[in-house]
Amino acid sequence: MENLAGAQLPLDPFAEALPAIDIRMDWRYLDLRRPFNLLLFKVQTLAEMAMREYWLKTGFVEIHTPKLMGAPSESGAELFEVEYFDRKAYLAQSPQFYKQMAMAAGFDRVFEIGPVFRADPSFTSRHMTEFTGVDMEMSWVDSHEDVMAFMERWLQYIYQRVSDVYGAEIREVMGHDVIVPSLPFPRIPMAEAIEILKGRGYTLPADKKGDIDPAGEREIGAYVQEKYGHEFVFLTDWPISVRPFYHMRHPDNPNLTRSFDLLATGLEITTGAQREHRADVLERQALEKGLGLGPINFYLDFFRYGCPPHGGFGLGLSRLLMVMLGIPNIRETVYLFRGPTRLNP
RNA sequence: GGGGGCGUGGUGUAGCGGUCAAACAUGCGGCCCUGUCAAGGCCGAGAUCGCGGGUUCGAAUCCCGUCGCUCCCGCCA
Numbered sequence: 001m002e003n004l005a006g007a008q009l010p011l012d013p014f015a016e017a018l019p020a021i022d023i024r025m026d027w028r029y030l031d032l033r034r035p036f037n038l039l040l041f042k043v044q045t046l047a048e049m050a051m052r053e054y055w056l057k058t059g060f061v062e063i064h065t066p067k068l069m070g071a072p073s074e075s076g077a078e079l080f081e082v083e084y085f086d087r088k089a090y091l092a093q094s095p096q097f098y099k100q101m102a103m104a105a106g107f108d109r110v111f112e113i114g115p116v117f118r119a120d121p122s123f124t125s126r127h128m129t130e131f132t133g134v135d136m137e138m139s140w141v142d143s144h145e146d147v148m149a150f151m152e153r154w155l156q157y158i159y160q161r162v163s164d165v166y167g168a169e170i171r172e173v174m175g176h177d178v179i180v181p182s183l184p185f186p187r188i189p190m191a192e193a194i195e196i197l198k199g200r201g202y203t204l205p206a207d208k209k210g211d212i213d214p215a216g217e218r219e220i221g222a223y224v225q226e227k228y229g230h231e232f233v234f235l236t237d238w239p240i241s242v243r244p245f246y247h248m249r250h251p252d253n254p255n256l257t258r259s260f261d262l263l264a265t266g267l268e269i270t271t272g273a274q275r276e277h278r279a280d281v282l283e284r285q286a287l288e289k290g291l292g293l294g295p296i297n298f299y300l301d302f303f304r305y306g307c308p309p310h311g312g313f314g315l316g317l318s319r320l321l322m323v324m325l326g327i328p329n330i331r332e333t334v335y336l337f338r339g340p341t342r343l344n345p
Numbered sequence: 346g347g348g349g350g351c352g353u354g355g356u357g358u359a360g361c362g363g364u365c366a367a368a369c370a371u372g373c374g375g376c377c378c379u380g381u382c383a384a385g386g387c388c389g390a391g392a393u394c395g396c397g398g399g400u401u402c403g404a405a406u407c408c409c410g411u412c413g414c415u416c417c418c419g420c421c422a
């Protein structure tokens with residue numbers, strides 16, 4: 001390829017060796033010329049289309065919730081604050097509350113693909129301060145199992161579509177095989193997962209309180225690959241100490257939630273749960289967590305006038321692409337990366 | 346917020362106390378060759394080794410500080 005630009009390129013899209021990741025981010029428009037990247041965004045387009053296809057076939061309605069919020073939706077610790085005329089507003093860190101509002105409104109099943117903001121100063125290969133969240137919520141579930149059962153079929157459909165259309169090209173350009181996952185995905189309760197880790201000689205940090213650290217998750221991913229030959233695993237039934245107040249608890253074990261994470265090749269790509277839809281129980285759980293009711297009263301009100309039992313999940317679009325295409329750094333899977341020190345271009 | 350690593354021509358790397366006014370690859374410019382292009386050959390431009398200070402007879406190479414980047418942990422998608 002001849003350079004007709006009349007200047008020396010800071011980044012040669014067809015060079016053998018790629019520049020460091022921050023140089024590639026600086027010159028992203030040159031980096032994006034690489035065939036690898038064009039293919040990546042073709043895959044993303046198809047994947048999103050497949051998501052919507054499956055949702056539409058199963059009775060879902062698309063919603064777009066506001067990204068400007070008057071009050072923190074969940075923890076509040078990782079919120080971006082912005083000026084909003086004569087007061088403060090916050091960038092949405094999740095559509096969680098608003099998609100549940102749709103359940104109270106009788107929408108039955110909703111989804112949203114949209115931006116999410118997290119003011120986390122996280123410097124890792126899998127975090128961004130702005131990313132595309134893939135969220136859904138469905139009514140009339142009996143437990144989180146119904147959500148997982150839906151999700152694994154949905155994911156299998158997406159993988160199948162991507163594999164059918166781009167499998168060969170992905171193998172050629174990216175050197176990676178898209179493996180359409182078999183059903184059902186393995187499910188491992190958290191208590192069992194911790195025992196498995198112990199059995200493999202993996203020592204969890206002492207202060208994890210029923211949680212698993214990223215290295216432990218990778219270890220579980222390896223275990224699942226060995227035992228089941230599967231890239232995915234649902235870690236289920238997390239202790240209440242590490243889950244938000246709105247996760248429903250097990251009636252027979254109030255220390256555990258009806259929740260799950262989905263790990264793909266050891267990477268956390270999803271958190272989901274059945275939600276607590278009973279207003280009195282929800283309020284009690286919020287108080288137990290030490291939350292002030294003031295900021296979440298509007299949310300608690302959703303459930304005071306009738307709301308079906310429901311559950312859902314949130315998935316990181318770029319994290320899905322990472323595992324689907326075998327890309328180790330999330331910055332490569334997003335059009336323009338946003339991180340604690342990256343606001344340009 | 347805590348910890349590790351890195352910072353050498355456009356880019357990727359080597360060098361890790363003197364022989365380094367810094368090497369290799371690629372890219373860039375020119376010429377040659379070739380009935381086009383590419384490949385190949387030759388020549389050339391391009392870094393005072395992030396910045397500041399220190400140690401030393403002598404530092405890209407050691408130490409301190411600083412800035413930047415990166416990865417891991419925390420947290421999560």
